[in-house]
Amino acid sequence: MPQAGKRHGMIKRTNSQIRKQRGTTVMSKQDSKIVKSYMPYNLRG
Helix, strand or coil: CECCCCCCCHHHCCHHHHHHCCCECCCCHHHHHHHHHCCCCCCCC
8 A cells, every 4th residue: 555644745744754655555454454344245355
């Protein structure tokens, strides 16, 4: 999933925070359960 918190207001973010938020990240198991609950066709695992 993409990094959160990069939609707007990047001027006020620190340079280190901008560097850390490049690219993608791995979703936590708790969040993946929430996302899978919205999926159709019994892809809920």
